[in-house]
Amino acid sequence: MVKVGISSCLVGHKVRFDGGHKASDFCQNNLGKFVEYVPLCPEMGIGLPAPRPSIRLEENEAGETRAVITSTGEDITNRLSQYASDRKDLFKGLSGYVLCAKSPSCGLERVRLYTPGEKANRKAGVGVFAQRLRELEPAMPMEEDGRLNDPHLRENFVTRLFVYAEWKSLPQPLAKKDILAFHTRHKLLLLAHNQSMYRALGKQLGELDSMDENFTNNYILEVMQALSKPASKSNHTNVLQHVQGYFKQQLSTVEREALAQVILDYRQGVEPLSAPMSLLKHYLKMYPKPYLLGQSYFQPYPQALGLRYAL
Template identity: 45%
Template sequence: MTDSLRPTIKIGISSCLLGNPVRFNGGHKASRLCSETLAHHFEFVPVCPEVAIGLGTPREPIRLVGDPDSPRAVGTKHPELDVTEALTAYGKRIAAGLTDVSGYILMQKSPSCGMERVKVYQANGHPVEGGGSGLFAHALMQARPDLPIEEDGRLNDPVLRENFLTRIFAYAEWQRLLEAGLTRKRLVEFHSRYKYQLMATDPLQYKALGQRVATVGNTPLEAFAPAYFSQLMSALKTTASRGTHSNVLQHLSGYLKRDLEREDKQELQRLIAQYREGIVPLVVPLTLLKHHFRRHPDRYIANQAYMQPHPENLSLRNGI
């Protein structure tokens, strides 16, 4: 599907990342990646849990205290201000209400929105090592385990960014499949599209999911499909390595072995080797592969999500 024909995809996001002045000090934490790059490809649904539960702007800051596995969210100056239940309840409400989003970007280190490593203070005034999760984020992740969720800071890593956005587009495609009406045939076709993407991210789950799909006729679809999709999304969360990407590139090149001249084969193998060694980014051998497949079309390969799992002008594979 060309980029211009891709349906609009909604993503939930911490409101402060879009430049909205909702932080405790009346400021924001605007992310250029979100507001200047990703905004061209997604429709953002901004959410600020603190404002939503009635805390003003500006306001007294809150922090996490107590057990890092089950912390309380209290005021830094007035500990009697306890918004633990309110933040948790709002996270559950958003998880249940935003059923049309295909991903979520959270503000890092926030006592409400941080996914991990959020400071959790002890009675001695010092934070515990390792930290915990923000209460809104924890409730959201617990309620929507398949939903692609990431922190803004981690998206500065090109590998994590490419992985996160790949998962968003896979999730959105599954949502469209459910809306259109899921059948066993459509599920098998969907899985077929993601075979090489799975091979790149998690070769073991690539095999396990293939075996699972082979039994799709043995279980009622309404029970089979959610379990399959959960396993798929968990597998796609694994970040691909240069080694696994190279393995996929070699598999793809095998479809061209009868079509390419010796010099073309040698050039392709040289670029795959250079990618594996870290000399060139993934986009280099992949671009050459696409060039050869344009000259020698293969319907199966053309349908593979791996060939273009996200809009080309995001340039996500230029940095990995």
Template identity: 45%
Template sequence: MLQSTIKIGISACLAGDKVRFDSGHKKSNFCMDELANHVEYKKFCPEVAVGLPIPRPTIRQVRVGDTIKVCRPDGTGDVGPKLTEYGKRVATEQTAELSGFVFCAKSPSCGMERIKIYNEAGTGNTSEGVGFFAEQIMAHNPLLPCEENGRLNDMHLRENFVMRVYTYKHWQTLNEQPITVHRLTQFHAQYKYLLMAHNYEAYRNLGNLLGTFDGEDINALANEYILGLMTALKKPASRKNNANTLMHLQGYFKKSLTKIEKQELRDAIDEYRKGLVPLYVPLTLIKHHLKIHPNEYLAKQVYFDPYPNELKLRYGI
């Protein structure tokens, strides 16, 4: 799956820029030392962008009546409106080229979820806020894969985010030319088993969506399809679903493998299902058989290589 350069938005502090309130940073080793070998980053620090200095007093979200301010602990210096306006501007003017975004967790401007909202007295808080900048990026770009740096420490969430970034980039590349039913159907065919591993119901529903298209509005069809695909892929694939998908793939070799080879593959899938080996073990075996017994349809399946193998993302899931 050849693609042009993948670009990802990132909170500047995660890229190692010393833009935090204390003149420090929160460099993400995964993003900058591993993923950076395969993507380009576009850095954003909304707090600096709206005029806050480095260093600067800390800011927090504070509930005042029915509104939420983003201000200093003493209630002064509200930059909430500026952060919202900046977020809207970036979301509408600078995200079309992006295939993903990594936000800084717990930040009142960049956090995706569970941001602390304090009461006016500063004596209590609830973890129900969303960073003002991140909220605008996500609201205006519902298809854009987004994740926080802390959650990327979870191997399953890390793998899922990168997979969605590469999927979305593939979709963006597809849309560089006018969408046709044929091209959309071909795209879906490539994602059949990846989709099956994440959400079997969505796999069936999206297949039916394409199969029953009446030819009226191809753009509306494409929009409904990609929303369904990206939504289905957002939840990491379970071990059970992956094992079932592997068994479907095994079926393509039932006439070409020896009895011993079939048993070996069944054992590898079963060991994966039981959590004894990671996903790459049965996948590697299937890819080995695919080289010996070529199948054009299987060879195009994104499920086998949804991102560069050098990232080793399937070694831990």
């Protein structure tokens, strides 16, 4: 089972400063059926109680971001950061992480950042735990609960999650043939997200003489960055039309025209991505093409998640 780290409050644990939780319907009732969560609450983890005094991010005179208990000014930055560092082996076994937005510990971006003693703030901080997690696992897909309410961001995160899980399941130590097979399997998916990066990575792989950890770490980091760029309608259309070409011998004129129209309807926003995708999968079943059958593009995550209906 794919393991995913998650802020404990998002799976209903009553660990928030006010003694409550912030259960995420999508995380609990949808994604939760397909992954095994590893819930952590960094603030409880460093020994704070629930309920507890509120914490906020402050920027000190040196320009450093510090997490402090608002009422006392006690600085808990190092404890939160160390809590993450102590779990680096646990993080290595995760394929993704869902973090609670706006939190001075777990927020990934736009957390309120204060100047000591002042009420004014700007949304420019990163939670201390999230920051350390990012440093320890730069390639691991991470997302905030609030952003998962957007169908495009949700689909993008889940795609990255399952691609990264596949990467982590590859046999170790990695051989060049393993990375080449991985790169080939995700070709169409990468082309839908970022054509130039797919080609640049392919060139790097082609010119590679010997593998080392530095290369593999950098490769997967760049793959994840490429996939984090949303797949545009025009890129999807290019990929769908490319796939359509594989069936030109088998389909009748009427079938070819109908397929081309569904792809065009998707391009023009009349049909969701699932419409041309279903038709192509149907033809793939009727006329199997080994290369296409191996492509993650058609089903990068469990179909039952139904995430493409909203795209």
